[in-house]
Amino acid sequence: MSGKMKIATIVAGVAVVVVLTLVFPPFRTYQLATVGAYLCVTAGLTVLTGLNGQLSLGHGALMATGAYTLALSVNAGWPLTAAFAAALVVTTVIGGVVGLAAARLRGPYLAGLTLAVAVVVPAITSTFDGTFNSDQGLSVALEPPPGTVTVEQWQAWLAWGAALIVLVLLQLLIGGRFGRELKAVRDDETAARLAGVGVARTQVLAFVVSAACAGIGGALFAVLAQSVSPGAFPLSLSLFLVMAIVIGGLGSLAGAAWGAVLLVALPALAHTVTEGIDAQRLEGNLPLALFGVTLIVVMLAAPGGIAALRPFKRSPFKRSPFTKAGLRPLRKRSKA
Amino acid sequence: MFLTFDGLSRGAVYAAFALALVLIWRATRIVNFAQGAMAVATAYAGFEVSAATGSYWLGFAVAIAAGLILGAVTERVVMRFVDHSSPLNGVVVALGLVLVIQGGLGMIFGSEFRPAEAPFSRDAFTVGGVALLSRFDLFVFAAVGIVVVLLALLFTRTHTGLRMRAAAFAPDVSRLLGVNVSGMLTLGWALAAAVGSLAGMLVLPTELGLHPNAMDIVFVSSFTAAVVGGLDSAIGSVLGGLIVGLLLSYVSGYLGATVAPIAVLILLVVVLLGRPGGLFSRSAARTV
Numbered sequence: 001m002s003g004k005m006k007i008a009t010i011v012a013g014v015a016v017v018v019v020l021t022l023v024f025p026p027f028r029t030y031q032l033a034t035v036g037a038y039l040c041v042t043a044g045l046t047v048l049t050g051l052n053g054q055l056s057l058g059h060g061a062l063m064a065t066g067a068y069t070l071a072l073s074v075n076a077g078w079p080l081t082a083a084f085a086a087a088l089v090v091t092t093v094i095g096g097v098v099g100l101a102a103a104r105l106r107g108p109y110l111a112g113l114t115l116a117v118a119v120v121v122p123a124i125t126s127t128f129d130g131t132f133n134s135d136q137g138l139s140v141a142l143e144p145p146p147g148t149v150t151v152e153q154w155q156a157w158l159a160w161g162a163a164l165i166v167l168v169l170l171q172l173l174i175g176g177r178f179g180r181e182l183k184a185v186r187d188d189e190t191a192a193r194l195a196g197v198g199v200a201r202t203q204v205l206a207f208v209v210s211a212a213c214a215g216i217g218g219a220l221f222a223v224l225a226q227s228v229s230p231g232a233f234p235l236s237l238s239l240f241l242v243m244a245i246v247i248g249g250l251g252s253l254a255g256a257a258w259g260a261v262l263l264v265a266l267p268a269l270a271h272t273v274t275e276g277i278d279a280q281r282l283e284g285n286l287p288l289a290l291f292g293v294t295l296i297v298v299m300l301a302a303p304g305g306i307a308a309l310r311p312f313k314r315s316p317f318k319r320s321p322f323t324k325a326g327l328r329p330l331r332k333r334s335k336a
Numbered sequence: 337m338f339l340t341f342d343g344l345s346r347g348a349v350y351a352a353f354a355l356a357l358v359l360i361w362r363a364t365r366i367v368n369f370a371q372g373a374m375a376v377a378t379a380y381a382g383f384e385v386s387a388a389t390g391s392y393w394l395g396f397a398v399a400i401a402a403g404l405i406l407g408a409v410t411e412r413v414v415m416r417f418v419d420h421s422s423p424l425n426g427v428v429v430a431l432g433l434v435l436v437i438q439g440g441l442g443m444i445f446g447s448e449f450r451p452a453e454a455p456f457s458r459d460a461f462t463v464g465g466v467a468l469l470s471r472f473d474l475f476v477f478a479a480v481g482i483v484v485v486l487l488a489l490l491f492t493r494t495h496t497g498l499r500m501r502a503a504a505f506a507p508d509v510s511r512l513l514g515v516n517v518s519g520m521l522t523l524g525w526a527l528a529a530a531v532g533s534l535a536g537m538l539v540l541p542t543e544l545g546l547h548p549n550a551m552d553i554v555f556v557s558s559f560t561a562a563v564v565g566g567l568d569s570a571i572g573s574v575l576g577g578l579i580v581g582l583l584l585s586y587v588s589g590y591l592g593a594t595v596a597p598i599a600v601l602i603l604l605v606v607v608l609l610g611r612p613g614g615l616f617s618r619s620a621a622r623t624v
Contacts, residue, residue: 049424053422053424055424055427055428057431101605101608101609104608104609105608106423107423107424107427108361108366108367108369108423108426108427108567109563109608111367111369111424111427112367112556112559112560112563112604113604113605113608115369115555115556115559116556116559116560116597116600116601116604117601119552119553119556119597120597120598120600120601123594123595123596123597123598124598126594127592127594127595127598234549235549235552236435236438239431239434239435240435242428242431243431243432243435246428285438285439285440285441285442285443285447285548286439286443287439288435288436288438288439288442289435289436289439289440289443290439291432291435291439292432292433292434292435292436292437292438292439293432293436294432295428295429295431295432295435296414296429296432296433296436299418299425299428299429299432300414300417300418300429
């Protein structure tokens with residue numbers, strides 16, 4: 001698919017979702033909205049991890065940053081658009097700071113550092129509880145949606161509107177020179193540097209872009225839940241995000257979409273399964289275990305993820321000798 | 337003064353846990369992000385046995401044995417099949433393990449905190465009116481000290497230890513020379529997981545208690561300890577553990593317990609940016 005085709009696909013996909021919100025019952029619409037919010041985050045994360053090779057376990061924390069910024073600005077009386085802009089700016093700045101550190105780190109060191117960032121969120125909210133109100137969190141007072149639109153539809157449109165913008169911008173970004181630089185840095189830093197690519201600059205930029213997406217996604221979650229609390233951004237959220245992009249297919253926006261769907265569908269599925277039997281302990285824990293097993297199996301058996309499992313099409317990773325060097329899944333990377 | 341001893345005691349646990357991370361890192365170049373979850377799982381087993389039999393020591397032994405088995409099984413069933421061409425693969429698979437173990441524990445035991453009894457009193461001795469350290473702290477020092485000495489003896493004085501080091505250093509050559517490299521890897525994982533279980537048994541009574549996520553913070557602190565000391569250095573990880581323990585103790589004592597994780601994050605950032613190889617590393621060429 002050419003770049004224009006991909007953008008057309010994205011627009012068409014979002015249009016279909018918006019039509020669905022008109023016919024679905026409120027709960028399904030709400031789930032669709034959640035998929036849209038997750039999609040913003042997974043799309044950004046897959047660019048960072050899949051295309052640039054930086055693993056971040058801290059995207060849950062970046063989402064929390066976006067969510068808290070939105071909550072604080074909405075509660076300060078700002079209009080919703082300004083609050084989104086504030087969330088975007090703040091997470092971009094935080095992402096820049098983490099990214100500066102990340103650009104100097106590799107592999108497990110980076111994973112450990114971002115893990116520490118993810119773990120530290122509840123500590124920050126309770127240390128500065130005057131602003132963040134500790135474990136209770138903040139509620140987000142939203143103005144009622146215009147006209148006869150239901151709250152769920154309004155939320156879904158917001159989420160998918162944001163997802164549309166994020167996806168199109170990311171596609172434009174990774175379809176061009178920047179995308180090639182990302183892959184070049186991922187595959188061989190020395191070669192990339194010799195070819196005139198600024199390695200550190202590319203890595204920091206990738207982190208900033210990805211953080212901005214996570215911030216938007218987090219802000220959307222604040223809008224969806226109409227509240228923010230540290231409990232909504234636990235460490236497992238960050239792990240889920242990684243899981244989603246790996247299972248969906250690293251490095252492709254389609255994979256990010258699959259991952260976002262999974263993030264909503266698997267817990268819902270587990271919920272339906274455990275609903276009949278009286279099993280309070282299974283609730284919430286079954287999806288956790290399911291995610292884990294799926295993640296391990298996919299990593300060991302099919303590192304290309306769902307997006308690479310297309311029966312009638314050759315894998316996009318092997319399309320032509322030119323893309324071959326860049327678009328290989330992580331597992332097939334040659335030993336450096 | 338009390339804070340110092342409390343910090344050293346905590347630090348000893350972090351040291352043991354960091355040592356477990358270093359063991360696996362040196363053998364396989366994987367940072368075992370599932371270490372915390374594995375330790376919690378074995379601690380659950382241990383405390384279950386303790387509760388059923390009434391004997392702490394039986395439960396303690398069961399936890400360590402469960403650690404040995406879980407480590408070996410993890411290596412044999414999962415980690416062996418991870419492609420090592422990218423360092424991310426091992427991390428992602430370990431994260432999958434974390435989810436599986438935490439989900440499984442939650443399903444079996446529920447997500448509420450369970451009490452974890454300490455075998456000795458945690459009331460501190462007082463010398464001249466100043467609280468110093470408790471019997472439990474002494475037990476922690478002794479346990480960690482014995483493990484460190486045993487591991488040091490194993491690696492420097494026995495044939496098995498030599499084989500393990502050889503298998504980690506040059507797997508192909510060792511295999512040619514008749515070393516059972518894959519067996520050594522399994523043994524390494526088993527040992528590391530057992531050390532992790534020990535650390536879990538020692539740290540849980542001082543925290544809130546048993547919970548599927550109880551070791552998340554401990555893992556981050558111990559990872560920091562391992563990084564402070566250098567992931568390649570066993571002695572460094574022990575010293576790093578003590579440093580992190582002291583830092584945590586002073587920060588919680590003077591600034592409040594909620595600030596402690598932030599202090600760990602700051603320490604981690606400073607060390608990673610300043611001396612990514614660890615404070616005690618020898619100079620090493622960066623691999624590209």
